[in-house]
Amino acid sequence: MITKCIRPSNLEEALEQLNQQGYDGKLIAGGTDLVIEIKHHPYEKSTLIDISRLKELRFIEIGETEICIGAGTRFSDIVNHPEMKGICAGLWEACSSVGSPQIRNAGTIGGNICNGSPAADSVPPLLALDAQVIIKDTTKTRTMPLKDFYIDKGKVAIEANELLYAIKFRKPKKDEYITFEKLGLRKALAIARLSCAVFISLGDGDKIEDIRIATGAMGAYPQREEALEKLLIGEVFDAPLIEMSTQEIFNIAKQRLGSRSSAVFKCEAIQGLFGKALRRAAKEAKSYDFHQFNS
């Protein structure tokens, strides 16, 4: 049961506290998931370490080649940022689709990542951007790919004394684009039943130089669909390729979801979601007339 709440005044103090509390300490930022968890279930940890006011964790840095976002950055910060929509449409779309304005004002991108929900909205686009997570403890800073950060449902590769500091990824260039599609059961305050992000880099003659595909709520955690990516890299983007790739994602979903009651629906729906995300990404990456792919 939570009996104590500590609010460190800077990052160093927060890491110190996390180190001292060990397993009893739990970080809280926006609290949009954690508070519900604490209220509804017996909670084993005793101390909350409130990092919601740490300025060091709340930043969006857009460099020449790289974008770095502090873990304590609110969804609203991203949604209201003047450049994010233009540079990383898919990430912006995902952050815009989180909960409601109130939840976006409180919830943080770091919380979304660390909570480990298979339906976390911001994670598929970050995976498709091939993001790296930057993790700190009192003595060191380490970096790892986000795709390796997920272990299982609700489980991420972070130690009790560690804190997710920021997330970074290469800034998309010309001829590159990222999209996000989400299937929720209503237009706001909806948990993703299924989501999909596609990053595409198109070269001359519509050759797919690079593509990264990530799905949400299609398995125990959000994941990269690397098998599918391999089939598409180097190919020419055309209608038969779209057909082949949607069929392939159906096969992947079918295998992964097995006999789950939602499988029939999700296997159908992921084709539609992925198809949309893919067509739109390609259309935006190359701004010529792409209507032939939009049925």
Next chain:
Amino acid sequence: MKKRGRGIAAAYYGTGYGNGFPDVSRARAEISKDGNIFIYIGATEVGQGAKTIFCQITAEILGVETQDIHFVCEDTSQTPDAGTAAASRQTYNSGNAVKKAAESLSQRLMEQAQNHLQLNSVHGLKLENHWVYLEDFPKKRVHFKELVKEDTLIVEETFTAQTVKMDEETGEGAPYWPYTFCCYGVEVEVDTETGEIHVIHGVCAQDVGKAINPELIEGQIEGGFAMGLGYGLMENIGLSKGEIKHNRFANYLIPTALDVPELEKIIVEDPSSTGPFGAKGIGEPVMIPAAPAILNAIYDAIGIRFYEIPVTPERVLVAIKDAQKEGKE
């Protein structure tokens, strides 16, 4: 692919408890010694605007502004019983009781004014701004306060709806009085790849008898449409072996503001002969045609009839797939 379709649905609805069941509302009207007007009624305000329209009805009859009415409701130690806020009956039933009480109070005021002003009759007396005056000779006037100097003026009236029990053998009878009628038209967009349904437009025509407060009616239509939309497309208690799985608003979904389209509202006025100023109740009827109109529009869009609600994306996709299979066989 996104496919659009249109659908309509109409409903008629009997106001009140009906079927011969005693449907009674009582209201008390008072003028206190300091000249203030009070209405006491056991009717419950649940957001439908009963308080507002009862004040409007009283103000209309007593020739004052609505804010001049001191309105007391819900407190059973102070108010006479007016039945439940149910069956869309408060405007009609309790509205009639309030109107009768206000009329009775008006009559008493005029009788007292007749005495006070030493007139031969109450004919030609008018009420306005807490004065009773003779229309043809407005100098002949007396303030409410003058008339209640001695005693508070109190009247209580009862309205009992006329309903006839149906014959159990033949089903004949006149179980409700009055009926309201409504018809909604909607346009939907169905995404055949994801099963999502987007209600993009709605037109709601609602017979109200007489609109006592048009804005409240529009609000009630908006709310009713939203409820009907949720009923048709989202609300699902998730019953599994007798257990309700969707027991929180996190998983028992109702529409958000973003899910409800802009609505065109048409108020149809055809005064009811027995309603207060011709008004009828529309509390519940406004919800009824929304879901069937939406389901008809879905049929128009994709050619599939749904006989089970809510029509979720999951059901839509599975139905489309089944229809494709059947088509192939």
